[in-house]
Amino acid sequence: MTTADSSRRAVLLTVDDDPGVSRAVARDLRRRYGERYRVVRAESGDSALDALKEIKLRGDLVAVILADYRMPEMNGIEFLERAMDIHPGARRILLTAYADTGAAIDAINVVDLDHYLLKPWDPPEEKLYPVLDDLLDAWLSSDHRPVPETKVVGHRWSARSTGVREFLARNQVPYRWYLSDQPEGQRLLAAAGHDGMRLPVVVAPGGEVLVEPSDQDLASQVGLATSPAEEFYDLVVIGAGPAGLGAAVYGASEGLRTVLIERTATGGQAGQSARIENYLGFPDGVSGAQLTDRARRQAGRFGAEMLTACEVTALEVSGPTRTVRFADGSSVAAHSVILTTGVNYRLLDVPGMTEFTGRGVYYGSALTEAAGCEGQDVFIVGGANSAGQAAVYLSRTAKSVTLLVRAPSLEASMSHYLIQQIAAVPTIHVRTGTEVSGVHGSDHLEGLALRDRASGRTELVDCQRMFVFIGAAPRTDWLDGVVRRDDHGFVLTGPDLTAEGRRPPGWEPDRLPYHLETSVPGVFAAGDVRSESAKRVASAVGEGAMAVMLVHRYLEGL
Template sequence: MVQAANPARTVILTVDDDPTVSRAVARDLRRHYGESYRVVRAESGEAALDALRELKLRGDLVAVLVADYRMPRMNGIEFLEQALDVYPGARRVLLTAYADTNAAIDAINVVDLDHYLLKPWDPPEEKLYPVLDDLLQTWQATDYRRVAITKVVGHRWSARSSGVREFLARNEVPYRWYSSDEPEGRRLLSAAGQDGLRLPLVVTPDGTALVEPEDRDLAARVGLATTPAASCYDLVIIGGGPAGLGAAVYGASEGLRTVLVERTATGGQAGQSSRIENYLGFPDGVSGAQLTDRARRQAAKFGAEILTARAVTGLEAHGAARVVRFSDGSAVTAHSVILATGVSYRRLDAPGVAELTGCGVFYGSALTEAAACHGHDVYIVGGANSAGQAAIYLARGAKSVTILVRGPSVTKSMSHYLVQQIRDTPAISVRTNTVVEAAHGRHQLEKLTLRDMATGNAELVDAQWMFVFIGAAPLTDWLEGTVLRDSRGFILTGPDLTADGRPPAGWELDRPPYHLETNVPGVFVAGDARAESAKRVASAVGEGAMAVMLAHRYLEQS
């Protein structure tokens, strides 16, 4: 139970125009927080503002505001925006229906929204209380003052501006976006002594101005861990996707001194997914960002160290030690290593695409750009699950979504449930036997040349948005000469190393490699980087846990 600094005078305020929902929210809050906080409820935005003003006059503290989005006369965002003038330090939560998630995302920039919750929130022990606990702890830690936020000034069609926004969003760093064309954006540029020719400008919470920052510098400035706390670990995990996070949770929970090293942001490709509906335990689906956040917090709870924006460039075996080298020349040693580097989307090789990447052309979901697609025609290239999930998500606001597939159908490469959803969504169409032949635009994507592979006919179409999901390439080139890989770069393990009945060259142990073990003893692989892996979130998490079990077995025998 989170304890308030002044229990008798600290308030959690909830507002919902539906009396039944209003009473239910207040009931659940009082049940969990009633001994330490006073729960005040209102049934309209106006009534809630009146209550806040009375509380202000009495000198009461307000820790959290919970507002329903769909209220007549004054919706939840409008209420929270006015409430900021009264209690700027209160944490802000928006209650939304599934169809209103775009509005909730927009509210992050409008009112510095701390969290949005989908209704219903049952069971509150899983969906409501953990969120409120975190917000109350944050409120107390900031001495009840409004949290300073990172500010990003950039251009709508600047590739690096888009990259910075995506980096901050995927690492769950709160930020506010300002266009370089708007007054506040110009004021920030002027204050930093910049003319706007070099973008983006990032102003960190402590007031430091960073111009076109690299990910590692940005990570360090906004409070992400980038430097290992020790020089030696029981377990080093390379890669922070589902497999890496699964390994971090199990490794740390079983007492291994564990560090996870991620080059961009935890979650991997799965973390960019707008909705995963076939993951065990989430019958209503879960976004990749939500799943990643829970896994990251779970790993940290058990004591795993997580490093962000650190590129690993080498792996060496020196006796029983495994040395992991970073791009800056530093290194850590480990008793065991799990490679969970995952895969990256293959680049679309067509004229104009490279020049427009980040300026209308994006690889993966790029959820920070989704709101800007509202009312526009969107093209998605690819026919696997990631493409289908993105299409369903973008179709909520886009004028139309067209999936471009090289093959004759999507049924072989996409899960059945997604195929059915696409067929039932009028805004989505699928064009088979179609490839992108060229992308056109001076400063941003404007048109695409599409070719029908069956007829050979080419067509020029208007397009401002294209999201590409065209297969995966393993991120394993840095392992050349150390770890054995197949012809496509995927890492060989266990039975694949002993297919001819003999151990791999250089293997010195009197046992064959374990199932997920590479040709280097004590170095294991989990997830998509492994040859013949299933390429599914659930299997990656399972392999992460299994790799930890095998690492334990290796350590016990060493």
């Protein structure tokens, strides 16, 4: 056992209703073990159980419990029975008088007692410490490691449980996942005082309990910033995908007071990619999570402020000020704004699909579900690069992966290198000219109806996990009436706003819009959200950097 700070030391807990005895036990324990263990004492069974529950929720460990046999309301054996439910790995000692040795011997079978000690135990060097030394050596040799991370207790087919896990994973927050119907999950629920009817239950590292938390509540609890530190900035970047991260890095590194605002998690769709193999400088490929984490840390090192779980609902223009409003009623203002909100996956329009979202149907490559695909037949809907990357990644553990593609081939929508990789994996099957026409199941997805587009024939297949990649659409409705967009909702910029070299309607500056500037001076767009953009990670990063250069030009003209 290593001895880090005291908050992470394992606990020696003693409970005795006699205050004098309680203090004496704690004194002797601290004298020999105080540097390596945290000694906690209680004077009743109920207060000791409360302490054990709090220790459980904090993720700390209990190495040894010493309980007096003769306590009112709850004797030592009854207490140890209940303590076992909370900390089954703790070693158990019963403190008894000579007249109670029979009860102590019986307790060896009832509560799997490790030892009993007769009172008084003087001198402790002969009667107490040798016993504890042996029990601590045995405890240290067992695999009872501390769990200081956030803990999530949920159901395998709970959509919100999946959402919470995805949020934590994509924001690089360490956590442990416990199923609510397994022993450790049940122990955590009991310690938190919940019956498991409402899931997930999230236990923060400090022991705080959240039931079915929103993303914002979750972000606040695990230490992610959700509100701006200042009221006014040089630059607000909305959306933390590759374009937004690129803009934040270059904006902050060039001295602009920069804040990056993200609705869910940094990385966007690229952050969910299992492997990006055509990004410059990574000949062996890089996962979206790795690339995102490096960019996020780089932006932070240059001083960019990052806000998570912030839902942007409006953009307001007042003279030179650009104000961004949030769903909770708060706002932040700046001289300039870069829109890098990217795109959202399109929903598969099949009857009953909504019911199974998060319960077997996942949009994008759900990071937390990969382990659950082991040994299963997995289906992926889509024929573009994101679908191909997911197929190669999931084929490592899945029994089989079937790509369902509406088009007659992959060549028109997928990069050549990915097509070659897929062809080389024997467990990946490609079904072209095929679409999902129906889904079925009880509390989770259990099967699909697949329709052959040429013949019209329908086939029923078993399926518990399906991942959907069928294109994407911008989420820009909140810009209505402020920023001009094309017929598909993508933001128009630069030359797309001008006709025959004329300034767009309502344009006040005595110049044409800069290349990435929108119909509102000082508001720029970069990456996938921009009309006619290349929809590639490298181009998004480049546009983010280029937008910052144009922000400087705009600010110089104020």
